[in-house]
Amino acid sequence: MNPKKLFLAFLAAFVFIFVFGFLWYGNLMHGIHNEVPALWRTEADFGSHFPWLILGHVVMAFFLTLLYARFVPGGGAGAGARLGIMVAFLYIGNNLVTFAVQPLTTKILGGWIVGNLLEFAIAGAIVGAIYKPSTTATV
Amino acid sequence: MKRFLFAFLAAFVFIFFWGWLYNGVLLKDIYAQTSSLWRPQSEMMSLFHWIILGQAILVFAFVMIYASGFAGGGVGAGIRLGIMLEILAIGARMMMYAVQPLPGKLVLYWSVGGLIEMIVTGAIVGAIYKPSANINA
Numbered sequence: 001m002n003p004k005k006l007f008l009a010f011l012a013a014f015v016f017i018f019v020f021g022f023l024w025y026g027n028l029m030h031g032i033h034n035e036v037p038a039l040w041r042t043e044a045d046f047g048s049h050f051p052w053l054i055l056g057h058v059v060m061a062f063f064l065t066l067l068y069a070r071f072v073p074g075g076g077a078g079a080g081a082r083l084g085i086m087v088a089f090l091y092i093g094n095n096l097v098t099f100a101v102q103p104l105t106t107k108i109l110g111g112w113i114v115g116n117l118l119e120f121a122i123a124g125a126i127v128g129a130i131y132k133p134s135t136t137a138t139v
Numbered sequence: 140m141k142r143f144l145f146a147f148l149a150a151f152v153f154i155f156f157w158g159w160l161y162n163g164v165l166l167k168d169i170y171a172q173t174s175s176l177w178r179p180q181s182e183m184m185s186l187f188h189w190i191i192l193g194q195a196i197l198v199f200a201f202v203m204i205y206a207s208g209f210a211g212g213g214v215g216a217g218i219r220l221g222i223m224l225e226i227l228a229i230g231a232r233m234m235m236y237a238v239q240p241l242p243g244k245l246v247l248y249w250s251v252g253g254l255i256e257m258i259v260t261g262a263i264v265g266a267i268y269k270p271s272a273n274i275n276a
Contacts, residue, residue: 021234038175041240049237056233063227070223071208086204090224091231093197097158100189103178 002134006069009130013123014061020119021057029111036103064120065127073133080128084120091116143206146268150260151198157259158194161252169245176239202264210270217265221257228253 025033033040041049064087072079092113099109162170170177178186201224209216229250236246 040238045240046238051237052233053237056230056235056237059230059233060227061230063223063230067223067227070219071204083204083208086200086207087224087227089200089203090197090228093193093195093200094228094231096189096193096196098193100186100193101177101183103182 001069001073002132005131005134006065009068009127010062010065012126012130013065014057016126017061017119017123018054018057020115020122024111024115024119029108029115032105032107032111035105036108039102039104061123064123065131068124068127069131069133072128073131075128077125077129080124080126080131081121082124083128084122084124085117087124088116088120091120140271142268142271143202146205146264147198147202149267150202150263151195153259153263154194154198154256155191157252157256158190161256166245166248166252169242169248173240173242173245176241198260201260202268205261205264206268206270209265210268212265214262214265217261217263217268218258219261220265221259221261222254225250225254225257228257 040046064084067087068075068080068083071083095109095112095116098104099106177183201220204224205217205220209220212219232246232249232253235241236243
């Protein structure tokens with residue numbers, strides 16, 4: 001484990017998924033989400049829960065980086081993207097279950113699936129490009 | 140390939156029954172308190188195949204990740220992977236909590252249930268799946 005590179009990779013992944021989330025889910029999908037307003041917090045309520053959004057991004061970015069460091073350290077951007085895509089499929093599976101139990105539209109489901117694939121593939125590639133093991137790979 | 144399939148099937152059966160027991164029976168009352176967030180029972184049943192497909196994709200991705208980077212580590216490696224993946228999911232749940240009017244206790248119960256689910260899934264996959272030739276994890 002290389003703590004300095006791990007921290008840098010985590011930081012870059014966090015910034016990316018935060019910006020991506022804001023653009024994709026918060027802006028591009030804003031109108032689509034508003035087709036089912038009962039499912040979302042009001043602006044004021046969302047504002048008071050904003051720290052949870054930040055913390056969620058931190059946890060996600062950190063554990064994606066940690067998973068990469070344990071999984072394919074030194075594999076590079078390609079290996080990181082492959083890991084990211086596999087992780088995205090965990091979320092996609094969960095999205096399908098959520099679609100069955102919550103009154104989401106198919107447009108929301110589609111947007112979440114594409115968003116997850118892009119978000120994790122790119123975040124994984126970023127982590128893979130930055131993280132390098134300090135000496136030899138020890139998985 | 141045969142081990143992969145067995146691991147997938149065993150983990151899928153576990154996740155299906157755990158999901159039914161935990162969400163369908165144990166958390167039933169909490170869901171009833173937040174009924175505006177959920178589809179009516181009849182509508183849910185008509186979309187049940189999405190639950191099956193979603194769980195199958197989730198389990199497939201889990202076994203793929205295990206087989207690609209953790210294989211050969213046995214039950215311990217499977218449990219460690221399960222814990223890491225569940226903490227990733229807890230991150231996503233925190234974001235969900237920030238945007239949806241979910242009760243905090245439901246998010247907490249989901250996380251506790253998810254942790255149990257992923258630990259057991261990891262143990263099952265780790266116990267069954269073995270790489271075919273060399274261990275190159």
